[in-house]
Amino acid sequence: MALMDVVEWKNKKGEILYRFPEGSISLGAQLIVMEHQEAVFFREGQALDSFGPGRHTLKTGNIPILEKLINIPFGGKSPFPAEVYFLNKTEIPNMKWGTKVPLDLQDPVYHIAVPIRAFGNFSIKIIDTKSFLMMAIGTWQAFTSEAVESTLRDQIILQKLQDLIAEFMEKQGITILKLPGYYDEIAVSGRAKIMDDFASFGLELVRFAIESINVPQDDESVKRLKKALADKAEIGIMGQDDYKMRRTFDTMEKAAGSEGMAGGAMGAGMGFGMGNQMSQMMGKTMGGVTGTEQVVCPSCTTMNPSGAKFCSSCGKEMIMAMACPKCGAKISTNAKFCPECGTGLEGSACVKCGIKLKAAAKFCPDCGAAQS
Numbered sequence: 222m223a224l225m226d227v228v229e230w231k232n233k234k235g236e237i238l239y240r241f242p243e244g245s246i247s248l249g250a251q252l253i254v255m256e257h258q259e260a261v262f263f264r265e266g267q268a269l270d271s272f273g274p275g276r277h278t279l280k281t282g283n284i285p286i287l288e289k290l291i292n293i294p295f296g297g298k299s300p301f302p303a304e305v306y307f308l309n310k311t312e313i314p315n316m317k318w319g320t321k322v323p324l325d326l327q328d329p330v331y332h333i334a335v336p337i338r339a340f341g342n343f344s345i346k347i348i349d350t351k352s353f354l355m356m357a358i359g360t361w362q363a364f365t366s367e368a369v370e371s372t373l374r375d376q377i378i379l380q381k382l383q384d385l386i387a388e389f390m391e392k393q394g395i396t397i398l399k400l401p402g403y404y405d406e407i408a409v410s411g412r413a414k415i416m417d418d419f420a421s422f423g424l425e426l427v428r429f430a431i432e433s434i435n436v437p438q439d440d441e442s443v444k445r446l447k448k449a450l451a452d453k454a455e456i457g458i459m460g461q462d463d464y465k466m467r468r469t470f471d472t473m474e475k476a477a478g479s480e481g482m483a484g485g486a487m488g489a490g491m492g493f494g495m496g497n498q499m500s501q502m503m504g505k506t507m508g509g510v511t512g513t514e515q516v517v518c519p520s521c522t523t524m525n526p527s528g529a530k531f532c533s534s535c536g537k538e539m540i541m542a543m544a545c546p547k548c549g550a551k552i553s554t555n556a557k558f559c560p561e562c563g564t565g566l567e568g569s570a571c572v573k574c575g576i577k578l579k580a581a582a583k584f585c586p587d588c589g590a591a592q593s
Contacts, residue, residue: 228252237313248280259273263305318373319339340433349420382411407434412426518534
């Protein structure tokens with residue numbers, strides 16, 4: 222077994238953990254720890270001591286437990302067996318996560334189960350060296366960034382992702398197809414919910430991002446959901462009654478296009494029933510003219526039942542009145558004779574300009590000529 226005099230790790234960008242090659246380390250060897258690193262000595266699964274950045278001379282003075290590990294003297298440099306792990310304490314960015322298979326989510330608005338895929342990235346930083354090492358040593362055969370990424374993705378992110386998105390949609394009251402507009406909000410909420418799981422591994426979840434949430438466009442449930450959204454938008458534009466009327470016309474057209482005797486009979490039956498339904502809707506839409514005669518209020522133009530004396534909307538009289546020029550009785554402006562004295566209400570022509578005047582007019586409103 223080789224005898225080590227210098228122990229160090231010249232890590233490359235993105236590497237998070239390194240195990241120094243096995244061998245006996247000589248007492249008095251130089252341990253070199255870079256600025257962004259930490260070195261930990263292990264022996265039989267027990268963490269002996271850790272060293273921060275700098276050059277350290279290994280001796281019993283700075284590692285007291287070495288006295289129990291040192292063998293017989295070797296020219297003043299007693300060898301001792303130990304494992305040395307180097308850890309990168311900087312932020313490890315751009316780790317990837319993504320669903321391996323679609324996740325089935327229930328749309329909270331339309332109650333349709335829809336498969337989704339989601340992808341994103343995250344970055345981590347070691348904050349508890351011993352907790353991270355105990356997890357790593359018991360989990361991975363190879364200490365690579367890919368191994369770290371895979372473990373965190375499968376054991377934490379994907380385990381929580383489905384509930385995380387479903388809870389967000391329920392809270393916001395949005396449909397699955399609206400999720401692309403909420404990536405940042407979902408990511409913030411998601412980070413808050415899984416950061417404690419990362420901390421249990423000795424890690425800080427520095428950043429968590431969602432890059433894409435998508436649905437398979439050819440899936441039948443997605444088509445149904447899109448149709449539901451389109452129908453809702455159309456109702457908003459047309460109004461409930463007009464939309465129902467249009468759907469009735471569409472159904473009648475399909476029935477009319479049916480082929481064969483059975484299809485024709487079915488179409489006729491549907492047409493009769495839907496025609497009656499359409500008549501009722503049109504009556505409702507047009508103010509009910511199919512049932513009771515309606516008249517327009519001369520003040521606010523609201524439709525009112527024929528015979529109403531006052532408008533149901535503005536409260537004003539439905540019939541505009543004027544006084545009879547002879548007896549003074551209050552009569553309708555449309556009346557041709559006074560119902561009290563029988564005086565004719567048709568006006569004569571102006572003696573000067575010839576325009577038609579109101580009954581009993583003394584002066585012409587157009588030319589001002591006296592009518593006596």
